[in-house]
Amino acid sequence: MEQQFLIYNTLSRQKELFTPLTPGRVGMYVCGPTVYGDAHLGHARPAITFDILFRYLQHLGYKVRYVRNITDVGHLEHDADEGEDKIAKKARLEQLEPMEVAQYYTNRYHAAMDRLNVLRPSIEPHASGHIIEQIELVQKILDAGLAYVSNGSVYFDIRKYQESTHKYGKLSGRVIDEMLATTRELDGQEEKRFAGDFALWKKASPEHIMRWPSPWSDGFPGWHAECTAMGAKYLGSPFDIHGGGMDLVFPHHESEIAQCEASTGHGPCKYWMHNNMITIEGQKMGKSLGNFITLDEFFNGSHINPKNGEEMLAQPYGPMTIRFFILQAHYRSTVDFSNEALQAAEKGYNRLMQAFKTLGSLQPSKTSSLDVKGYRQLCYDAMNDDMNTPIVISHLFDAARVINTVNDHKATLTQEDIDELKSVFQTFVFDIMGLRDEAATDNSALIDGLMQMILDVRAAAKANKDWTTSDKIRDSLSALGIAVKDGKDGATWELK
Ligand SMILES: [Zn+2]
Incomplete structure (x- = not known):
């Protein structure tokens, strides 16, 4: 049946029925990582949240173009007084080319996201590859009279923008006044007409290594400009959905709206979606707190808090445990990390995987003593209610209980009902929530299974006195670096 998908629009502050601008097609843009450090738990949440959205929209039959950018220039650090961007700063520190740093962390980001089974977006544009588009955007805003050049830099003119029919602050x-109270002293304040104005283009200081020519100065674009320019380039203007973390609502997305309205007369998208934050044992994540736990550290099971020298992780956590942990909360709720919470997530994830395995070995009966026909629509209803994955999971746990009851011979299911449950698990657990059976995808288990099969074939050949085949198997394995040893209990193998 046709699904009525409701999503919460941050702009209207209510759930709205999702209807794409072009029937059958969806354009979505999500702010991607700034590649100057390893991905931590905070990066996993938007990536997984919008991965679910990407998967679900495709499941509903939409053709989706998903754009997620790589910020490799122009992300000014709030506390940087020299106006040097984060990538250049790190490059200077490690004596590397800025692009080398960006590539290194981009590769590592991809590897971590692959392990979390986050699908790659359709297009992953780099800010550094779209300087021309950003210069064009800045020029349009200047032409509209809503920006000004000051000492080679270009600033967005907030007060002029307010005087027109626009309203800065509609999203956040x-x-x-409130904004000004929270705006910290930044480089270039003396160049601005008004403290709330933000940079569209920054003139590079002589020591600044990442720079491009522009009509105003050799410099680099402001961070907000890249998403506005690249979103419009690949998705048109306006497009359907713009997503990101709640921490980006202000000033990043607010400024994106202002830039888009100033240059086109309308906002960038129809729906704004924001995932909430992850706290660590009740505290915000922050460099100063030493609690930025990278994804690799979770996978390896060790993070020493540099502030107090304490080990924060009780054990390694598999990528699917991290994914399940994030899906157990609604994306607009906060999630608090603790070892207990992750251990509970690990149990919950294992319970679902075990139920699916049990499903494969259930004996069908002529009649069903339980009704399982409702699960599919219950899961759809939860997904359609602004991607309520915790409710989807609770329905799947109910289904797991049914499976176990049948397995314990306390209830019966027909083959048709067993197949229906298999299909529900396949659809919601694997296709939409993107979980995978870590045990089944573990290569060592796979290799063990394959080797056992090969040795069985060889044993059968030997039993038939087919020495040609048994020798060929042994020699082929030897060529691959695998030694076969014949013992009195049969053959064993090891890597040479
Ligand atoms: Zn962005």
Whole structure:
């Protein structure tokens, strides 16, 4: 049946029925990582949240173009007084080319996301590859009279923008006075007409290594400009969905709206979606707290808090445990990390995987003593209610209980009902929530199984006195670096 998919729009502050601008097609843009450090738990949440959205929209039959950028220039650090961007700063520190740093961390980001089974987006544009588009955007805003050049830099003119029919602050609900109270002293304040104005283009200082020519100066684009320019380039303007973490609502997305309205007369998208944050044992994640736990550290099971020298992780956590942990909360709720919470997630994940395995060995009966026909629609209803994955999981746990009851011979299911449950698990657990059976994809288990099969074939050949085949198997394995040893209990193997 046709699904009515409701999503919460941050702009209207309510759930709205999702209807794409072009029937059958969806354009979605999500702010990607700034590649100057390893991905941590905070990066996993938006990646997984919008992966679910990407998967679900495709499941509903939409043709989706998913754009997620790589910020490799122009992300000014809030506390940087020299205006040097984060990538250049790190490059200077490690004596590397800025692009070398960006590539290194991009590769590592991809590897971590692959392990979390996050699908790659359709297009992954780099800010550094779209300087021309960003210069064009800045020029349009200047032409509209809503920006000004000051000492080679270009600033967005917030007060002029307010005087027109626009309203800065419509997404975040912040008013200008409140904004000013929270704006810290930044480089270039003396160049601005108004403290709330933000940079569209920054003139590079002589020591700044990442720079491009522009009509105003050799410099680099402001961070907000890249998403506006690249979103419009690949998805058109406006497009359907713009997503990101709640920490990006202000000033990043608020400024994106202002830039888009100033240059086109309308906002960038129809729906704004934001995932909430992850706290670590009740605290915000922050460099100063030493609690930025990278994904690799979770997978390996060790993070020493540099502030107090304490080990924060009780054990390694598999990528699917991390994924399940994030899916157990609604994406607009906060999630708090603790070892207990992750251990509970590991149990919950294993319970679902075990139920699916049990499903494969259930004996069908002529009649069903339990009704399992409702699970599919219950799961759809939860997904359609603004991607309520915790409710989907609770229905799947109910289904797992049914499976176990049948397995314990306390209830019966027909083959048709068993197949229906298999299909529900396949659809919601694997296709939409993107979980996978870690045990089944473990290569060592796979290799053990394959080797046992090969040795069985060889044993059968020997039993038939087919020495040609048994020798060929042994020699082929030897060529691959695998030694076969014949013992009195049969053959064993080891890597040479
Ligand atoms: Zn962005």
